[in-house]
Amino acid sequence: MTSTVIPSLLIYNLFLVVDFLLLPETFLLAVFCHLAVVTPLLLLTGFVARGEPPLLVRETLAASVPLAMAAQILFIYSINIDQPAAQHYQYLVLAVMIYANVNQRLDFRFALATSLALMTCYIWILLPSAAPFASKLVGLTAIIATCYLSLNANFRMERDARHSFLRRLQDRLRREDAELAANRDPLTGLSNRYQLEKQVEALYGDGTGQDVSVGALMVDVDHFKAFNDHYGHPAGDTCLKRVAGAIAAQLRNDNDLAIRYGGEEFLILLHNASLADTVRIAERLRRTIEAFRIPHVNAADHRDVTVSVGAMAGTLGRYRISELVDAADAALYTAKRNGRNRVSPPLLADSRSLATLPISPLRPVS
Numbered sequence: 569m570t571s572t573v574i575p576s577l578l579i580y581n582l583f584l585v586v587d588f589l590l591l592p593e594t595f596l597l598a599v600f601c602h603l604a605v606v607t608p609l610l611l612l613t614g615f616v617a618r619g620e621p622p623l624l625v626r627e628t629l630a631a632s633v634p635l636a637m638a639a640q641i642l643f644i645y646s647i648n649i650d651q652p653a654a655q656h657y658q659y660l661v662l663a664v665m666i667y668a669n670v671n672q673r674l675d676f677r678f679a680l681a682t683s684l685a686l687m688t689c690y691i692w693i694l695l696p697s698a699a700p701f702a703s704k705l706v707g708l709t710a711i712i713a714t715c716y717l718s719l720n721a722n723f724r725m726e727r728d729a730r731h732s733f734l735r736r737l738q739d740r741l742r743r744e745d746a747e748l749a750a751n752r753d754p755l756t757g758l759s760n761r762y763q764l765e766k767q768v769e770a771l772y773g774d775g776t777g778q779d780v781s782v783g784a785l786m787v788d789v790d791h792f793k794a795f796n797d798h799y800g801h802p803a804g805d806t807c808l809k810r811v812a813g814a815i816a817a818q819l820r821n822d823n824d825l826a827i828r829y830g831g832e833e834f835l836i837l838l839h840n841a842s843l844a845d846t847v848r849i850a851e852r853l854r855r856t857i858e859a860f861r862i863p864h865v866n867a868a869d870h871r872d873v874t875v876s877v878g879a880m881a882g883t884l885g886r887y888r889i890s891e892l893v894d895a896a897d898a899a900l901y902t903a904k905r906n907g908r909n910r911v912s913p914p915l916l917a918d919s920r921s922l923a924t925l926p927i928s929p930l931r932p933v934s
């Protein structure tokens with residue numbers, strides 16, 4: 569609205585020429601109405617609109633401008649009603665109506681109320697006047713047609729603006745959904761490897777926090793091919809979802825990351841975790857999954873689904889994240905070689921730490 573204030577002011581005050589030419593006797597009165605009433609009101613409206621006030625305040629103020637303009641026109645018209653030139657002057661009200669409904673684009677309800685008020689005042693002054701019948705008929709037809717056409721335009725513009733807002737919103741939601749889908753593994757809901765790079769970059773990318781120790785856990789479901797072969801692929805999917813749920817439950821805060829790294833392989837990155845913390849969390853995860861007691865009759869040594877976990881931790885001053893991941897991967901293969909369903913390196917025998925860690929997940933399994 570503020571962008572239309574200056575052009576509106578210029579055009580409106582340009583009409584003083586019309587006053588001067590058509591109705592010179594009331595020219596000074598017109599100047600007063602223009603400069604002392606309508607111009608300040610228009611400036612005030614633009615000023616208030618910049619502060620984004622509530623709709624009611626904004627639209628009421630905006631509607632007051634065309635109402636004031638029309639009042640000025642009709643007032644001068646009614647004073648000069650007996651003069652032939654006044655018959656031309658009355659049509660300025662039509663321009664004001666178009667200004668309100670199309671240029672100012674008042675909210676439709678305000679546009680309707682303003683237009684009806686303008687039309688009523690106009691007819692109320694026009695009908696009892698001494699103007700010729702033909703002139704009254706033309707005036708009446710013109711105001712009704714202008715009212716209908718400009719309100720119709722206002723309604724369509726408002727509807728189009730709403731539609732385009734909804735379309736933009738829909739596009740944004742679709743984009744966000746697509747982004748989420750691109751970053752998430754659809755089966756488990758965990759982040760995928762692409763997202764891993766982005767998250768690592770976001771967390772550690774700027775090189776700050778070199779002292780922070782990061783724990784890496786590589787988790788692999790044992791004998792999963794045999795599980796799939798025996799129970800079928802859908803059961804395998806369900807099993808992976810439960811394992812992923814247990815993994816997600818180990819995360820302690822938003823800086824811990826869980827990623828589906830490959831088919832039945834998962835990576836956990838623990839922010840600010842020593843090797844002892846990392847191994848304890850790995851052991852807790854292993855026990856949680858074992859406690860699920862998901863039957864796996866073809867597992868070589870155990871009768872339930874189990875996982876093997878490779879653990880590594882180190883400060884970012886010494887290791888890159890990729891080196892921690894590679895070391896955790898190497899540790900995973902040690903765990904597999906040593907008989908599966910275990911953590912490598914193992915929890916130290918004298919460690920009291922597991923006793924201080926509850927085996928139940930820190931977060932509810934989603």
Ligand SMILES: Nc1nc2c(ncn2[C@@H]2O[C@H](COP(=O)(O)OP(=O)(O)OP(=O)(O)O)[C@@H](O)[C@H]2O)c(=O)[nH]1
Binds near residue numbers: 789796800830832908
């Ligand atoms: N159901 C299901 N199976 C998957 C998915 N992704 C990978 N797999 C299966 O996971 C199995 C992995 O098998 P392997 O790499 O041979 O490993 P393994 O049988 O678990 O043996 P170890 O890791 O040595 O204990 C393959 O049979 C894959 O088809 C998946 O999304 N859903």
